[in-house]
Amino acid sequence: MVEIIDFKIRPAFTSRGDPTLEAEVIVRGGKGRATSPMGASAGKNEAVHLPKGGPKASIEILVSNRNRIIGIDAGDLKALSDTLKDIDGTEKFENIGAAAAYAITVASAEAEADSRGVPMYEVLIGKEKPTIPYPLGNVLGGGKHAGKGSPDIQEFLVTPLGAPNIVEAIKVNLEVHKKVRSIIEERDPTFTGGKGDEGAWAPKMTDEEAFEVVEKAIDHVSRELGYKIGFGIDMASSSLWENGKYVYRRKGKILTPEEQLAYVEDLVKRYNLIYVEDPFHEEDFESFSELTKKIKDVVIVGDDLFVTNVARLERGIKMNAANGVILKVNQVGTLYDALLFSKLAIDNGYKVIASHRSGDTWDHHLAHIAIGAKAWLIKTGIVGGERMSKLMELCRIWEGLQE
Numbered sequence: 001m002v003e004i005i006d007f008k009i010r011p012a013f014t015s016r017g018d019p020t021l022e023a024e025v026i027v028r029g030g031k032g033r034a035t036s037p038m039g040a041s042a043g044k045n046e047a048v049h050l051p052k053g054g055p056k057a058s059i060e061i062l063v064s065n066r067n068r069i070i071g072i073d074a075g076d077l078k079a080l081s082d083t084l085k086d087i088d089g090t091e092k093f094e095n096i097g098a099a100a101a102y103a104i105t106v107a108s109a110e111a112e113a114d115s116r117g118v119p120m121y122e123v124l125i126g127k128e129k130p131t132i133p134y135p136l137g138n139v140l141g142g143g144k145h146a147g148k149g150s151p152d153i154q155e156f157l158v159t160p161l162g163a164p165n166i167v168e169a170i171k172v173n174l175e176v177h178k179k180v181r182s183i184i185e186e187r188d189p190t191f192t193g194g195k196g197d198e199g200a201w202a203p204k205m206t207d208e209e210a211f212e213v214v215e216k217a218i219d220h221v222s223r224e225l226g227y228k229i230g231f232g233i234d235m236a237s238s239s240l241w242e243n244g245k246y247v248y249r250r251k252g253k254i255l256t257p258e259e260q261l262a263y264v265e266d267l268v269k270r271y272n273l274i275y276v277e278d279p280f281h282e283e284d285f286e287s288f289s290e291l292t293k294k295i296k297d298v299v300i301v302g303d304d305l306f307v308t309n310v311a312r313l314e315r316g317i318k319m320n321a322a323n324g325v326i327l328k329v330n331q332v333g334t335l336y337d338a339l340l341f342s343k344l345a346i347d348n349g350y351k352v353i354a355s356h357r358s359g360d361t362w363d364h365h366l367a368h369i370a371i372g373a374k375a376w377l378i379k380t381g382i383v384g385g386e387r388m389s390k391l392m393e394l395c396r397i398w399e400g401l402q403e
Helices: 053-064 077-088 098-116 120-125 167-187 208-227 256-269 284-295 310-319 335-347 365-372 387-403
Strands: 005-012 019-027 028-036 134-141 155-161 229-234 245-248 254-256 275-277 300-301 324-327 353-357 376-381
Touching: 005 053, 005 098, 019 053, 019 098, 019 300, 028 098, 053 077, 053 098, 077 098, 077 335, 098 300, 098 335, 098 365, 120 275, 120 284, 120 365, 134 167, 134 208, 155 208, 155 275, 167 208, 208 256, 208 387, 245 256, 245 376, 254 256, 254 365, 256 275, 275 324, 275 387, 284 310, 300 353, 310 335, 324 335, 335 353, 353 365, 365 387
Parallel strands: 134 376, 229 275, 275 300, 300 324, 324 353, 353 376
Antiparallel strands: 005 019, 019 028, 134 155, 155 229, 245 254
């Protein structure tokens, strides 16, 4: 048992400049530090990032309850999760905020690992053999992650299906990202190199033009490097949902739920997509179920649909809605609850994609969380220090496993 002997909690900021919280957890012989990310396209069923009083209100509650946290076994993530929920007293962390729950529980796992001299993922999976997830990177973007005039679809994603290791896999994604820019510049000489929150290029383009650009880049890099590259999208459809219809402002189209279903089916067939995230709004379990039945060999992923919440996933399982889930720890608050969610998903045949947020931090913990959650893919963005920190940590982990 490695008891928490002290902790600190302080105001911090995400890569987008939004307020968040950073925690330090101190144990005998080690310590951990973690900062919570924050998403832009957050689902309405997510835990509350910060309370109404902001970081200050969260810190005041935690400091006044410090004696309830000190003495907990840093490796007992359930005990820590239960204590934080009890201190907060609400279902969605409305009083201390999910940022605090994330920061303290992740920092605690790192402190446990530090004290034992082992990688953090080992605290999460024990002696099981770790599996390195492959990167899913967004090379072109629109929606809430980019500016006006960019595509309606939020993310155009790639992942290498044949790369022999994580280093080569990252290289493949970066080469596609570079090629996408050169193709954009061929089409639009005035393109200034603007990027969205996660490093994806953000050109003035329709969805159809974006599909053509990314498809061309994938074909070029695949031929050049000799690897098969998967093509996927995150439609972030809750952000398109208005008054019972999907509103595509850039291309000037409004689709009914039935037309949206047909549109997604057409996109999958036309561009040979292997991954479709959030093709419908966050309460439409029925359409997710219908699409999952109709389309085979494609991972239909729920992010806003499930928000890393066990109860919502249980509903999806009963309805056969989707076959993949996004795991974002801060959506549910504690690391323990996120790992429970992952286990339920895997036990029921869902693929897990461990994901960053659009407003992320410099921390590398997502690499360890992805391994601990037995994720199929890790979604980290594409370029930028806060994105590369996760990818480079995966490279270090892989290197350690070879040794």
